[in-house]
Amino acid sequence: MENTDKIAAVHRYVEAFASGDMNIIRDLYAEDATVEDPVGSDIHKGMEAIVKFYEPSLGKIKLNLSGDPRCAGDEVAFPFQVDASGMTIDVIDVFKFNADGKVCSMRAFWGPENMKS
Amino acid sequence: MENTDKIAAVHRYVEAFASGDMNIIRDLYAEDATVEDPVGSDIHKGMEAIVKFYEPSLGKIKLNLSGDPRCAGDEVAFPFQVDASGMTIDVIDVFKFNADGKVCSMRAFWGPENMKS
Numbered sequence: 001m002e003n004t005d006k007i008a009a010v011h012r013y014v015e016a017f018a019s020g021d022m023n024i025i026r027d028l029y030a031e032d033a034t035v036e037d038p039v040g041s042d043i044h045k046g047m048e049a050i051v052k053f054y055e056p057s058l059g060k061i062k063l064n065l066s067g068d069p070r071c072a073g074d075e076v077a078f079p080f081q082v083d084a085s086g087m088t089i090d091v092i093d094v095f096k097f098n099a100d101g102k103v104c105s106m107r108a109f110w111g112p113e114n115m116k117s
Numbered sequence: 118m119e120n121t122d123k124i125a126a127v128h129r130y131v132e133a134f135a136s137g138d139m140n141i142i143r144d145l146y147a148e149d150a151t152v153e154d155p156v157g158s159d160i161h162k163g164m165e166a167i168v169k170f171y172e173p174s175l176g177k178i179k180l181n182l183s184g185d186p187r188c189a190g191d192e193v194a195f196p197f198q199v200d201a202s203g204m205t206i207d208v209i210d211v212f213k214f215n216a217d218g219k220v221c222s223m224r225a226f227w228g229p230e231n232m233k234s
Contacts, residue, residue, distance in 0.1 A: 003228055040190020067183060067196050070209045070226035073157020077209040077226035079184055079196045092187045092194040092209060094226070109187035109194035109211070111120055 001101050003071040009095060009103065010069045010078050020059020022051060030102035037108035057084075066090070074098075090114040118218050120188040126212060126220065127186045127195050137176020139168060147219035154225035174201075183207070191215075207231040 009028060016024035026047065029035075035044040035053055044053045061084040069078040075096045082089040089110055096105040126145060133141035143164065146152075152161040152170055161170045178201040186195040192213045199206040206227055213222040 003230055007230070038189040039192055068207050068231060070207060070231055071228040072155040072226045075156055075226065077194070077211075079209065090185050090187060092196065094194075094211070109189045109192065111188040113120055113124070114185060114187055 001074065001097050003076075005101060006071045006076040006095070006097065007069050009097075009101075010065070010076060013093075013095075014063045014065060014080070016054075017058060017061060017063045022054065022058060025051065025054050025058065028103050029106075030098050030100065030104045033102070033104050033106070035106045035108075037106065038110050039107050060084070087115060087117045089116075118191065118214050120193075122218060123188045123193040123212070123214065124186050126214075126218075127182070127193060130210075130212075131180045131182060131197070133171075134175060134178060134180045139171065139175060142168065142171050142175065145220050146223075147215050147217065147221045150219070150221050150223070152223045152225075154223065155227050156224050177201070204232060204234050206233075 012024050012028060029050055031047050033050060035050050044050050061082055064081045066081050067079040069076050075094055077092060077094045079092050082091055091108055091110040094107045095103045098104040129141050129145060146167055148164050150167060152167050161167050178199055181198045182195060183198050184196040186193050192211055194209060194211045196209050199208055208225055208227040211224045212220045215221040
C-alpha cells in the first residue's frame with residue numbers, strides 16, 4: 001500500500017466527521033477491524049460495533065489535523081484536535097492497514113491532560 | 118503509573134538528545150525493551166542493542182516537541198520534530214511502559230513524506 005493511499009485514508013476519515021457520512025467509515029474499515037478509543041479502554045470489534053461507536057459523534061464533532069500524517073510500515077499516525085461543544089481534545093490516532101488497504105486496527109491516544117475548555 | 122510520570126519520561130527523552138546523556142536512555146528503558154524506528158524496520162531488542170542504536174544520534178540531533186504528549190492506558194504518544202544537519206523530520210513516537218515504569222516498547226512513526234530540507 002502506497003503512503004499516498006494511507007494519507008488519503010486519513011483525509012477521508014476527517015471528511016467522515018465533517019459530513020457525517022457513515023458510508024466513509026464503512027468503506028474505510030475492514031469487516032473484522034478493531035477500534036480502541038482511548039487506548040486502554042474496551043475494544044470495539046467488527047463493523048457493527050464500530051458503526052455503533054461512531055454514531056453519536058459522526059457529523060457532530062469536527063476533526064482538525066494538527067500536523068502531517070506519519071506513514072511507516074503498514075501504519076499511519078496522525079495528530080489532530082477534536083472540536084466538540086466548546087471543548088478541544090488533542091488526539092493522536094494510529095491506523096493499521098491490512099493487505100486489502102482497509103483499516104484493521106485503530107488506536108486513539110488521548111487523556112484528561114489533552115482536554116481543554 | 119501516573120500520566121505525569123509518563124509525560125516526565127517524554128521530557129527526559131528529549132533531554133537525553135539535547136545533552137547526549139546515554140544514562141538517561143539506560144534509565145528510561147527496560148532491560149528487555151524493544152525499539153522499532155521507523156515502524157516496519159528491524160526491531161532493536163535489549164539494552165545493548167538499544168544503546169548501540171542511539172549512539173550515533175544522541176547529542177547530535179535535537180528533538181523539539183510539536184504538541185502535547187497524549188497519555189492513554191500504559192502508553193504515551195508524542196509528536197516532535199527532529200532537527201538534524203539542516204533537515205527536519207516530523208515524527209510521532211509511542212512509548213509503552215511496563216509495571217516498573219520503564220519503557221518496554223518504543224515505536225517511531227515517520228516516512229519519506231516527513232523529511233524536509
